[in-house]
Amino acid sequence: MSAVRALFFDVFGTVVDWRSSISEFGAAMATAENWKLQIDWTEFAEAWRAEYAPSMVEVKSGRRPYARLDILHRENLDRIIPRFGLDGLDESQRQALNLAWHKLNPWADSVPGLTRLKRQFILATMSNGNTALMVNMAKHAGLPWDCILGAEPAQHYKPDPETYLTGADWLNLPPSECMMVAAHNSDLAAARALGFKTAFIARPTEYGPAQAADLAAAEAWDFIAGSMTELADQLHCA
Amino acid sequence: MSAVRALFFDVFGTVVDWRSSISEFGAAMATAENWKLQIDWTEFAEAWRAEYAPSMVEVKSGRRPYARLDILHRENLDRIIPRFGLDGLDESQRQALNLAWHKLNPWADSVPGLTRLKRQFILATMSNGNTALMVNMAKHAGLPWDCILGAEPAQHYKPDPETYLTGADWLNLPPSECMMVAAHNSDLAAARALGFKTAFIARPTEYGPAQAADLAAAEAWDFIAGSMTELADQLHCA
Numbered sequence: 001m002s003a004v005r006a007l008f009f010d011v012f013g014t015v016v017d018w019r020s021s022i023s024e025f026g027a028a029m030a031t032a033e034n035w036k037l038q039i040d041w042t043e044f045a046e047a048w049r050a051e052y053a054p055s056m057v058e059v060k061s062g063r064r065p066y067a068r069l070d071i072l073h074r075e076n077l078d079r080i081i082p083r084f085g086l087d088g089l090d091e092s093q094r095q096a097l098n099l100a101w102h103k104l105n106p107w108a109d110s111v112p113g114l115t116r117l118k119r120q121f122i123l124a125t126m127s128n129g130n131t132a133l134m135v136n137m138a139k140h141a142g143l144p145w146d147c148i149l150g151a152e153p154a155q156h157y158k159p160d161p162e163t164y165l166t167g168a169d170w171l172n173l174p175p176s177e178c179m180m181v182a183a184h185n186s187d188l189a190a191a192r193a194l195g196f197k198t199a200f201i202a203r204p205t206e207y208g209p210a211q212a213a214d215l216a217a218a219e220a221w222d223f224i225a226g227s228m229t230e231l232a233d234q235l236h237c238a
Numbered sequence: 239m240s241a242v243r244a245l246f247f248d249v250f251g252t253v254v255d256w257r258s259s260i261s262e263f264g265a266a267m268a269t270a271e272n273w274k275l276q277i278d279w280t281e282f283a284e285a286w287r288a289e290y291a292p293s294m295v296e297v298k299s300g301r302r303p304y305a306r307l308d309i310l311h312r313e314n315l316d317r318i319i320p321r322f323g324l325d326g327l328d329e330s331q332r333q334a335l336n337l338a339w340h341k342l343n344p345w346a347d348s349v350p351g352l353t354r355l356k357r358q359f360i361l362a363t364m365s366n367g368n369t370a371l372m373v374n375m376a377k378h379a380g381l382p383w384d385c386i387l388g389a390e391p392a393q394h395y396k397p398d399p400e401t402y403l404t405g406a407d408w409l410n411l412p413p414s415e416c417m418m419v420a421a422h423n424s425d426l427a428a429a430r431a432l433g434f435k436t437a438f439i440a441r442p443t444e445y446g447p448a449q450a451a452d453l454a455a456a457e458a459w460d461f462i463a464g465s466m467t468e469l470a471d472q473l474h475c476a
Contacts, residue, residue, distance in 0.1 A: 172370035
C-alpha cells in the first residue's frame, strides 16, 4: 500500500451518523420553538434520507443540470414535511432545518482515526455533499480534511465516473494512488472499476437496528475494517 | 466584522516565502546531485517567478483553455533554464525541480496566525496555484486550510472575477461575508470591486531588499496588518 497517497472518503454514513444527528437536530429545534406536534424524528430522518437517491436521478441522467445537494435536500424537505404535519413551517424555519445536514456528528472513531490517517495520507472528501456543506460539517465535527473534493468540483454525483476521476485529477494522482473509503459496497465498486484502491468500513447501524444492506463487505476490498481507527491500524498509522 | 464568515488567502508571497524557498530548494538539489555549476539561486527564483504573470496572459485572454499552474510553472522552467546553463537537466530532474512550488515554506507568523484565525473563520485558499500544489504545500508547511478554492475550481486565474466569485459561491456565502487577505494591493482591489472585505498583510521583503511595489497599503483596506498574527489580533482571535 506504499503507493497510496490520498484517501477519499464517503462522508454520510461512513464518517458521520446522519440518522441520529438529523433526528436530534429536529427534536432540538421542535423543543426550542415549542412545536405542538408529536413527531418521530428518527422516522423523519429516514424519510428525508430516503429521498436522497431519487432526487439525484434527474441530475445523473443529464436531464437536469448539476444542482448542489443543499438544493436537493431542501426540495426533499419540502416534499416530506406534509407527512409529518409540518406544512406550516415558514421559509426561515425550512432554511434552518435544512442546515441540519451541515451539523452532522461523527461516529466515535472517526476523528481519532482520521487524525492518525492524516499523518501519512492526503485526506479528501469524496461525497455528494456540496462544498459549503462539507466545510461547515468539518468545522462542526472537527474533521481534519486536507481537501474538499467530490460532487461539486466534478459537477457530477457519485457513482458517475467523473466524480471520482476529477478528485484524483485535481490531486494530480493516478487512480492507483488513491483509495476510496466507504461503508457502501456500491461506492467502492464504482471506484474500483476506475482503478482506485478500496477500503470498507462497516457501519451496520447507519440505518438503525433493522439495517439490511452493507452489513459486511460484499467483495474482497483491499482493506476491510470495523472502524476508522481499525483502518488506521491496518495502514500502520500511529 | 461580525458578518465575515470566511477568509480567502492569497498564498504565494502572502502566506509563504516563495523567493527563499525556491532558492533553497534549487541549491539543495544542486548540492545533492553534485551539479558542476555556479548558480545564483535567488536570481533563479526571481527569474522563474518573473515568468508567472506573463504565462497566464493567454489563459486570461481566453485564447488558451485553463491549464493548471503546475503546467505553466513547468513551461516557465523550460524557458528560463538555458539562461542558467541548466539545459542539460533531464525530464525527471525538471519534474523534481518543478515540485519546488509544492514545498514552499511559510513566513514565521503564518502558521501561528492562521491557527488562531481558524477558530473563528473558515480559512480558504484563493490562489492561482492548483489544488494539488496547494494541498501538498499545506502538508509540507502545516497550513491549516479548511478548503482549497481559487483558480482550479473556477477554471479562471485571478484577478478574473470568476475566481473570487466561485470561491464565495461554493461556500454559499455572499461576497460581503468573505474577506480577501493578501500582500498585493491589486488582488485586494479586484476582490473589493466584487464586494469582498479586504485585509492587507505587508510582506515588504517578498521580492527581496530591493522590493519596490506593495510595500504598504495603497487604499483604505478594511484591515491593514504587518503579519498574520497581527491580523488575528485585529480580528480578536485568541
